[in-house]
Amino acid sequence: xxxxxxxxxIAKPGLDGHDRGAIxxxxxxxxxxxxxxxxxIRQTPQHIVETAIQEDVDVLGLSCLSGAHxxxxxxxxxxxxxxxxxxxxxxxxxIIPDDDIPKIKKMGIKQVFPPGSPLSEIVSFIQKSAQKx
Amino acid sequence: xxxxxxxxKILKKDRLSLARFITLLENRDTKAIxxxxxLYPKTGKAIRIGITGPQGVGKSSLLNQLIKEVTKQKKKVGxxxxxxxxxxxxxxxLGDRIRxxxxxxxxxxxIRSMATRHNHKGLSSALHDAMxxxxxxxxxxxxxxxxxxxQDEIAISQLTDLSMxxxxxxxxxxxxxxxxxxxxxxxxxVVNKIDLPKSKQALATLKEMTYLPVLGVSSKKGxxxxxxxxxxxxxxxxxxxxxxxxxxxxxxxxxxxxxxLEETLLSNFNQFWKDKKIQLEIDRLLQKKKNxxxxxxxxxxxx
Numbered sequence: 001x002x003x004x005x006x007x008x009x010i011a012k013p014g015l016d017g018h019d020r021g022a023i024x025x026x027x028x029x030x031x032x033x034x035x036x037x038x039x040x041i042r043q044t045p046q047h048i049v050e051t052a053i054q055e056d057v058d059v060l061g062l063s064c065l066s067g068a069h070x071x072x073x074x075x076x077x078x079x080x081x082x083x084x085x086x087x088x089x090x091x092x093x094x095i096i097p098d099d100d101i102p103k104i105k106k107m108g109i110k111q112v113f114p115p116g117s118p119l120s121e122i123v124s125f126i127q128k129s130a131q132k133x
Numbered sequence: 134x135x136x137x138x139x140x141x142k143i144l145k146k147d148r149l150s151l152a153r154f155i156t157l158l159e160n161r162d163t164k165a166i167x168x169x170x171x172l173y174p175k176t177g178k179a180i181r182i183g184i185t186g187p188q189g190v191g192k193s194s195l196l197n198q199l200i201k202e203v204t205k206q207k208k209k210v211g212x213x214x215x216x217x218x219x220x221x222x223x224x225x226x227l228g229d230r231i232r233x234x235x236x237x238x239x240x241x242x243x244i245r246s247m248a249t250r251h252n253h254k255g256l257s258s259a260l261h262d263a264m265x266x267x268x269x270x271x272x273x274x275x276x277x278x279x280x281x282x283x284q285d286e287i288a289i290s291q292l293t294d295l296s297m298x299x300x301x302x303x304x305x306x307x308x309x310x311x312x313x314x315x316x317x318x319x320x321x322x323v324v325n326k327i328d329l330p331k332s333k334q335a336l337a338t339l340k341e342m343t344y345l346p347v348l349g350v351s352s353k354k355g356x357x358x359x360x361x362x363x364x365x366x367x368x369x370x371x372x373x374x375x376x377x378x379x380x381x382x383x384x385x386x387x388x389x390x391x392x393x394l395e396e397t398l399l400s401n402f403n404q405f406w407k408d409k410k411i412q413l414e415i416d417r418l419l420q421k422k423k424n425x426x427x428x429x430x431x432x433x434x435x436x
Contacts, residue, residue, distance in 0.1 A: 004160050005223070005248070030224040035248045040231045050237045051230070054244055056152035084149065 004132040006034040008059035011048040012041045013076060016066035021093060021115075025061060028119035029126065034059075045075035049083060057088070058130045062109070064094040070103065077107040089130045093117070136168035143270050144175065148243065151270050155245055158259040158266065169262055172269035179211070179268040179275045180369050181385075183289040183296030183319075188281040190301045191325040193232035194352035196276055200236050202362040203274050210236075211267035212244040214278040215257050223250075229278055243267065254288040255280055258396055261292055261389035290318040291388040294381055295368055297321040302335035310342035320368055322347045323361060328354050405436065 010026045012019055019041050030036045037055055039048060052060055062073060073092060080088065092104060093113040101112045110129060113122055134142075134150070136157055142150035157165035184192050196212065203210045214229035227246035236242040247257040256279065257263070267275050279289050290296040298319040310316065324336055327349040339347045348364060350357040372378040405411075414428045 005250070007156075026226060030219070030226045031222060033219075033223040035218075035225045035227060037227045037230060037246055040234055043234070047234065047237050051234070053149055054152050054237070055227075055230075055246060056156045 006059060006126065006130050006132055007037075007055065007057045008034050008061060008126065008130075009037045009039065009048075009052050009055060009057040010061045010063065011039040011043055011051070011076075012063050013043055013045055013048055013072040014064055014066045014068045015042055016064065017041050018065055019063070021065075022061075022063040024119065025063070025093065025122060028123055029059075032123045032127070034126070045072060045079055048076055049079040049085070052080070052088065053083060053085060058132055059126055060088055060090045062090065062092045062094075064092070064096070067095065069094065069096055070100060073104055073107055073109060077109065080108075087131050089126065091122070091125065093122075136162065136165040137171070139165075140168045140171045140269075143172065143266060146271060151243065151266060152245070154266055155247075155259070155263050158262045159247060159250070159257065161258060166262065169265055172265055176265050176268035177382075179264075179272045180295075181264060181268075181275045181277065181293040182365065183277045183279065183293035184299060185279040185289050185296060185319070186281055186299035186323075187301075187304075190281070190299045191352050192278050192281060192299050193229040195299060195323070195325055195350065195358075196229075196278055197233045197235070198350075198352050198355060198358040199276065199362060200233060200242055202359055204236070204239055204241050207241070208273040209241045209271055210243070211264075211270065211272035211275040212242070212278065213257075213260060213263055213267070213275070214244065214246050215255075215260070215280050216246065216248060217255070217280045218248040218250050220251070225249075243270070243272070249280060253395070253399055254392065256288055256292070258392075261385070261392070264292075287318045288388075288392075290320075292385055294378060294385075295320040295365070295372065297323050297365070299323045299325050300335075300339070301326045302329050302332035304335065304339075307338050307342050310339055316343055316345065319345065321345060321364065324349045325352055327351045327356065402436075410435075 008029050010022050012022055022038060026036045026038045039051055064072060090109045091111045092109050096112055096114060104112055111125055139150045139154045143154060154165060184196060186192055200210050216225055216227045216229060218225045225248035230244055230246050233244055249255055249257055252258045264275055277293055296319045302324060322339055322343060322345050328351040332349060336347060336349045348361055350361050417423045418428060
């Protein structure tokens with residue numbers, strides 16, 4: 001058997017068009033030895049969930065800068081449940097007010113990385129928490 | 134769920150199980166490889182098409198357009214898109230899918246990205262097995278997109294029913310087109326980006342230098358895509374009629390068996406290469422006591 005690999009999907013739900021952060025995170029995960037996919041900007045929650053299914057990823061990172069994170073993240077997490085996707089580690093980043101973080105964590109999103117989070121912190125969080133299939 | 138249960142669900146068209154099963158194949162899970170036996174008898178329906186060419190010529194974008202053509206006819210499409218793993222850290226950025234993302238919600242399309250994970254031919258060691266899974270899942274057409282190293286990537290034509298080489302109008306002059314390699318083993322030459330200047334010249338050069346059919350398309354504008362798809366199907370039908378397809382399919386299995394055996398040999402060799410004795414020999418090389426050919430000769434007796 002070959003060594004298992006962590007496979008991650010970085011996704012951008014909603015309408016904002018800035019993906020410097022999402023790309024920087026993708027790059028950091030790649031350099032940490034993971035297999036990384038990026039959806040591109042302006043994805044619907046349906047697109048993101050279906051991509052996570054077809055690619056059978058271990059990790060899903062959601063990046064949102066538009067302010068619509070509460071409704072979009074909720075939609076993504078409930079669609080994942082509806083489709084019986086299990087064992088997926090979800091984290092988020094972007095412009096997210098502190099007050100929203102506890103509510104986001106209740107949706108099943110394990111960690112939120114606000115602007116200024118060191119990339120190494122994101123990498124080690126995933127390495128610690130992801131279940132490799 | 135066990136691999137055996139996954140295969141049963143794949144036959145019932147369950148996408149989640151198909152995706153999970155391909156992961157196990159990528160990990161070369163022994164139970165999953167065994168369970169493939171249940172899928173193998175259900176294969177043979179899908180047309181397997183390889184797409185190769187240098188990086189940046191628009192293989193994924195062309196595929197994006199071709200998927201549209203196939204799904205117009207209510208057919209099921211499977212895509213396996215391969216991207217390279219890093220030799221330094223093993224990581225990969227799987228960037229093909231982003232060009233085809235608009236098809237994600239189409240229930241007749243299943244796209245899967247795979248990293249090479251140091252496969253010695255620049256494909257994925259799970260490629261042939263993943264095609265078996267997609268075929269049994271009910272795909273009518275399976276597209277394989279290679280990483281795009283270019284000139285000598287002929288392995289793909291041995292694993293597919295037919296393959297095409299995609300070039301851009303700035304591929305080079307007639308001497309480039311004259312070189313051995315890919316232009317001999319594929320079935321179709323496609324020049325993408327014919328919306329760019331000088332593309333007429335490029336097409337003329339290729340037509341002059343090769344025996345293969347040459348077709349110009351533009352993935353960006355959607356030009357000539359349906360003509361290309363018709364051409365592919367025509368070629369496939371001709372292969373089928375002339376029984377060349379049967380010959381090619383037997384050879385595909387043969388190539389897959391050979392590839393698996395080669396991988397076993399290679400992994401044994403990698404163990405051998407880690408042996409301390411090898412380092413001792415290398416040290417003598419540094420002291421200029423021996424030359425590389427002498428050391429090779431000595432080590433080759435121990436293989």
